[in-house]
Amino acid sequence: MAMTPAPHSSARTAWFFILPAAIIMLAAGLYPVISAIRLGFYDWSMGTPWAQARWTGWTSFQIVFGDPAVWRSLWTTLKFAAVSVSAEMFLGVALALALEGNIRGMAFFRTLFILPMMVAPIAVGLTWRYLFDAQFGPINALLAVFGVAAKGWLADETLAFAAIIVSDIWQWTPFVFIMVIAGLASIDSSVLEAARIDGARWWTLTRRVKLPMIAHVLAITLVMRLIDAFRVLEVIYVLTFGGPGDSTEVLSMYIYKTAFIGQKLGAASAISVLLLAVVMFLTWLALRMSNPLADGENGQ
């Protein structure tokens, strides 16, 4: 439908009402970002007055970009995000497609599936730490039933990395699930009926009609999951604290260690800026592929 351009005066009235909210949103959004960036140019320790902070200019940024640990943890983050978010998207979409029907008892299953999302990440970390525990954990106990030797899940580099991915998938697949369920529910049922008359069976219907019609939901879900995956901290903090070695040291874990263990807030801020840049780039990329905010065409 074509939109008639609003007359000038009414557009101005709209701005008048939106402006206060917009300013607050901008301030609330921009202030932390700007102060994080500013902090990157100072050498400041927590507990000391800000006035004593020393201007260091680009030094922190230079150090950070020359620090192999930064690039290594960025790579770890990328691997973590790529694997866990792909798995979450796949599982979430698959579950939603399987459970979207009105079969009896589905409401119960749907509620069950979104429970993990409601648990605080710290609690999730603690739970999985117990589950993965080499001595007392149920996972090893279960393996023992099948005669598999006990594994030091969180002590092995590869297994620990797998463990944090498993816990993230467990917690966040439900998010994808409810987003997709909601998206599917919003599809006009007569379009699906038209497709059935046109001869589309389940797979064709899903791939060529349903999924393209919720492309904008998928895109926004992907962006939200990516942003979250890049900032993941609590579960890893509790589960592995970045170890063993540096195998699960994602960027935010490294920032945490730099800031609170190394007491280098300037450097930590500089790394945060790097993280911000990466997240912004990914968001831009995902939105470009299928922009739910634009009124143009979407979902190829």
Place this chain on the structure above:
Amino acid sequence: MSAGVELVDVTKRFGGNTIVEGINLAAAAGEFIVLVGASGCGKSTTLRMIAGLEAVSGGRILIGGRDVTAARPDQRDIAMVFQNYALYPHMSVAENMSFALTLTSAPKDEIRRRVGEAARILGIEDLLDRKPRALSGGQRQRVAMGRAIVREPSVFLFDEPLSNLDAKLRAQMRVELALLHRRLGKTTLYVTHDQVEAMTLADRIVILERGVIQQIGAPAEVFNRPRNLFVAGFIGSPVMNLFEGRLVSPDTVELPGAQVRVRLSATISAPAGKAVILGIRPQGLLLGADAGPRLRMRVKVAEFLGTETVLNGTLAGSGETLTASLNGDHGALADREVELAVDPVHTHVFDAETKLNLIQPEKERSDETT
């Protein structure tokens, strides 16, 4: 190819509610059947059962002589046009129209030829690359019809296809639909609320009430010889006037309230004194010098519609609602009392108990009404 559609005792229940009750209908190949009825009477449900979108609870559906009761929608050789068009929003017009064909093994140039042909018939050749959101309501409507045409089905199903269009466009599309049907000659089942669509498009009209067929007949037949009170009240605009009365002789009905006797166009073989309901079409009331009994009408509102004037008011004496449709401009009659002669041709008499038309009883189907 066109194929007949046959419904045999088709029934639909949702939970404990019977929505469609033992419908029997045989549409000949190429016939244009229009289903009408009040909202919720089961028109869409009937159409959806024919399409295979809804399973039947009982009975059989045959298309082209083949029993398709258990067949998938795409195996029934039908195409359906929905009220809201149901276009694929992420596909271009051309993709919308060719979707069904791409799911078969139809060769590419054959698909392109058929899409092009349908687009030409409907005058939407310039829109083929657009997405549905960039189309007007009328254009979407055409695309929806194009999508149906491209499949070259034996039967077209329409569920209120024009009801989302404005009056002018609806009139235009109605004519185009009639031309399209003449050109393609496909069996069509068409659901509508619109009297004009039903009267102008249909070879035969099916009137449904609470899932039961009340009458099947050509437009003139259901208008001139409504089988029962429901059909009489449903077909025709403005709605037929109905009064409680008494048969005083085989061809005269007395309206006790208004103290008038009305002559009928035919004689009725029922005992004098029988309680009946007299129906008079608004078109059957005449402002004229005719001798004979007159109805006195208190006119409240006179609506001049260009060629005729609709008088709304009450019957003097009884206070029952009365509507008259007069030729010409009679706007000046508002708030006046007028005397109207009754044209016997436009009178109908119904049994007050069975509600059946006593003038034209159709004995062969009288068991369908409960």
